[in-house]
Amino acid sequence: MEAKRIELKGVVQGGGFRPFVYTIAHNYGIKGWVLNNSQGVFIHAEGETEDLERFLAELFNNPPGRAIIKEKKVLDEKPQGFPEFTIVESQSGGEQEVLISPDLAMCSQCFEDVTTPGNRRYKYAFTNCTNCGPRFTIIKGVPYDRTKTTMAEFPMCSICSAEYHDPFNRRFHAQPNACPQCGPQVVIFDHSGKEIPEATPHELLYNGFILAVKGLGGYHLVCDAKNSRAVNRLRESKKREAKPFAVMAKNIEVVKKYCYLTPQEEKLLTGPQAPIVILPRKKRYLPSSLAPGVNTLGVMLPYAPLHLLLFRDELELLVMTSGNISSNPLIYQDDEAFSQLKEIADFFVIHNREIYNRCDDSVVKVINGEPQLFRRARGYVPLPVEIPEQPSVFACGGDLKSTFCLTKGNKAFLSQHMGDLDNYLNLQEYILTAQRMQEYLAIEPQAVVIDLHPRYNSHKWGREWDKPVIEVQHHHAHLASCLADNGLNEKVLGVICDGTGYGTDGNIWGMEFLLGDFSGFERLAHLEYVPLPGGDAAIKEPLRMSVSYLYKYLREKGLLETQKYLAPLKEEEIRLFMQQIDLKVNCPLTSSCGRLFDAVSGLLGVCTKVNYEGQAAIELEEMADRTVKGSGYSFEIIKGNKVPYVISTEKMWPELLENISRGIKAQEIAAKFHWTLAQIITQTCVNLKSYLSSPKIALSGGVMQNKLLIETLVPMLKEHGFEPLLHRQVPANDGGLSLGQAVIGGRLRKCV
Numbered sequence: 001m002e003a004k005r006i007e008l009k010g011v012v013q014g015g016g017f018r019p020f021v022y023t024i025a026h027n028y029g030i031k032g033w034v035l036n037n038s039q040g041v042f043i044h045a046e047g048e049t050e051d052l053e054r055f056l057a058e059l060f061n062n063p064p065g066r067a068i069i070k071e072k073k074v075l076d077e078k079p080q081g082f083p084e085f086t087i088v089e090s091q092s093g094g095e096q097e098v099l100i101s102p103d104l105a106m107c108s109q110c111f112e113d114v115t116t117p118g119n120r121r122y123k124y125a126f127t128n129c130t131n132c133g134p135r136f137t138i139i140k141g142v143p144y145d146r147t148k149t150t151m152a153e154f155p156m157c158s159i160c161s162a163e164y165h166d167p168f169n170r171r172f173h174a175q176p177n178a179c180p181q182c183g184p185q186v187v188i189f190d191h192s193g194k195e196i197p198e199a200t201p202h203e204l205l206y207n208g209f210i211l212a213v214k215g216l217g218g219y220h221l222v223c224d225a226k227n228s229r230a231v232n233r234l235r236e237s238k239k240r241e242a243k244p245f246a247v248m249a250k251n252i253e254v255v256k257k258y259c260y261l262t263p264q265e266e267k268l269l270t271g272p273q274a275p276i277v278i279l280p281r282k283k284r285y286l287p288s289s290l291a292p293g294v295n296t297l298g299v300m301l302p303y304a305p306l307h308l309l310l311f312r313d314e315l316e317l318l319v320m321t322s323g324n325i326s327s328n329p330l331i332y333q334d335d336e337a338f339s340q341l342k343e344i345a346d347f348f349v350i351h352n353r354e355i356y357n358r359c360d361d362s363v364v365k366v367i368n369g370e371p372q373l374f375r376r377a378r379g380y381v382p383l384p385v386e387i388p389e390q391p392s393v394f395a396c397g398g399d400l401k402s403t404f405c406l407t408k409g410n411k412a413f414l415s416q417h418m419g420d421l422d423n424y425l426n427l428q429e430y431i432l433t434a435q436r437m438q439e440y441l442a443i444e445p446q447a448v449v450i451d452l453h454p455r456y457n458s459h460k461w462g463r464e465w466d467k468p469v470i471e472v473q474h475h476h477a478h479l480a481s482c483l484a485d486n487g488l489n490e491k492v493l494g495v496i497c498d499g500t501g502y503g504t505d506g507n508i509w510g511m512e513f514l515l516g517d518f519s520g521f522e523r524l525a526h527l528e529y530v531p532l533p534g535g536d537a538a539i540k541e542p543l544r545m546s547v548s549y550l551y552k553y554l555r556e557k558g559l560l561e562t563q564k565y566l567a568p569l570k571e572e573e574i575r576l577f578m579q580q581i582d583l584k585v586n587c588p589l590t591s592s593c594g595r596l597f598d599a600v601s602g603l604l605g606v607c608t609k610v611n612y613e614g615q616a617a618i619e620l621e622e623m624a625d626r627t628v629k630g631s632g633y634s635f636e637i638i639k640g641n642k643v644p645y646v647i648s649t650e651k652m653w654p655e656l657l658e659n660i661s662r663g664i665k666a667q668e669i670a671a672k673f674h675w676t677l678a679q680i681i682t683q684t685c686v687n688l689k690s691y692l693s694s695p696k697i698a699l700s701g702g703v704m705q706n707k708l709l710i711e712t713l714v715p716m717l718k719e720h721g722f723e724p725l726l727h728r729q730v731p732a733n734d735g736g737l738s739l740g741q742a743v744i745g746g747r748l749r750k751c752v
């Protein structure tokens, strides 16, 4: 006889873990107990040496599908002669170290339950088990227990209760366990608030209506994606002019009908996170207003049983867009939904289970064979990123695509995507979520980390805390974020290609070659500064950047000669911009890579008015002819005064204009521009080699989500002996900024 004490940390709760331990203990004749408290799962196991070994092997090698063991300890104990193996009831108290599980997409067994006629959960929208279902969105407090979730108000019926208490059952201690007799119910209302008991969601969708559907982390606005009238109507009433709509496909076969799909992308779609995956579209008819200007489609699969009620035979693809108006927060409360969405939705499909934590759908795109998160939310949050042990800090992130990050020991907890903080309602949500996350994690941060930008709301709010404040430069945070994301902290070159970030010289940075780590950075090269005529207004109107670049490098004569390519700008407007630039009126200087994309996109007439962030660059990437390879435009890397090198695109513009005048297709020019940019980056890295002690190059910033650029750049860098690092767990865009701020803040705090 031997005995072991096993301590496990990580997501071991809410993943069917204790029933699993109980079952294998029985299988191998192990006696003892398992219990979980706020610090993790603890097991006392005793039995014959051989049985104990097999028990441990099974425990570590085959944990239930969705449990993640982050830390494990096995200690020798004295056998105590337990007569059986038992599950000890939850203990609360102590330091909270058990991770809260993200929401998990419907598992295959629950899918069977809800699609099998005669099953007591047939068509039941709130079916779940220990392997799937809502978690983070229903949790009000820790440890995770039904009484601390929004399921508390639904007492289990006797059958559900028996499942819940049966250690061999898949629903043993499944906190949100429910059935049609005892659980939440779906109700349908029309837009005036009248209940329509006879309606079925798929019937309404089939007839072209727009529905507001309450899901796991908030409301969706839903319509038949193949019905162009419905799609147009949704676009108009949602005041969303151009940004592509995400869709939900009935099943994986439907995804394959409309999109090209690799096995890796299929795995992402069908996995427990079930994010929106951005896929290349097949040439098959879909309404043009579904995803204008792009050849891709953001697709997800039904991830909650509720979604199955929306489909039927003739209905295979649905628009599934966030239930909000323009850039306001995702709506998750019923009264808000009725008051704000009644002008958009014809009917409301709601239910009586409260959503406690708002959480958008996550968005992923596979780039260079690796999944890259574009938006990190449902399915991922609130799982932490592992970082080196550091003092606890609260990092506020940036104002665009904002997230915050709280650290505790060696874990960095990023919030779900919170939207843009220039919107007051988003800021309110952000502050509320920040309070809750601190409670869940029982963290009292020692310092607050903010972006340098004095006009960011996150900056101002961070300053209101009664705590030491640490300011971090935007692109330094991007660099550190990429390092932390890759589990590294060493001095590397970061190539940050980005839209907007406040620089230490007061200019707007955006294409930066920074040598640094968590403790500091040195700016080694950047794109040559150009004026940003009208400041933020230039971000909305790419042609202002075309004018700025052409005026800088071709002067007045060259600029006016190209006027015909700058339509719809008139000569007076162009002259006005020139004057504005000459007089330096509201013309901050920028080295932004995003604005360089804008200038090219505007000049080619691809995008002259921006309706959503990054549109001009996204459309330029989308239209580029992938078969054009190996040719680019000229550029120069000049010795700088304050930095070793400055990148000039002066020579690119005449060549680009010559191509346009020769009638070369915009698709080809767009491809050549991408190739040029990859060459610029590679050549600059080569020039900087003598400054570098590591071949690793951290690639970060919003532009580093450009699939064509990355897939051109990565092999080029490798050819020159570099080791490019891409993001893996957090977005390369500003959604990942808070992680970088957090590790920099933690590092500086350590030195206090």
Ligand code: ZN
Residues within 6 Å of the ligand: 106, 107, 108, 109, 110, 111, 128, 129, 130, 131, 132, 133
């Ligand atoms: Zn399940």
Ligand code: ZN
Residues within 6 Å of the ligand: 156, 157, 158, 159, 160, 161, 178, 179, 180, 181, 182, 183
């Ligand atoms: Zn029940």
Ligand code: FE
Residues within 6 Å of the ligand: 474, 478, 498, 499, 500, 501, 701, 702, 733, 734
């Ligand atoms: Fe940025």
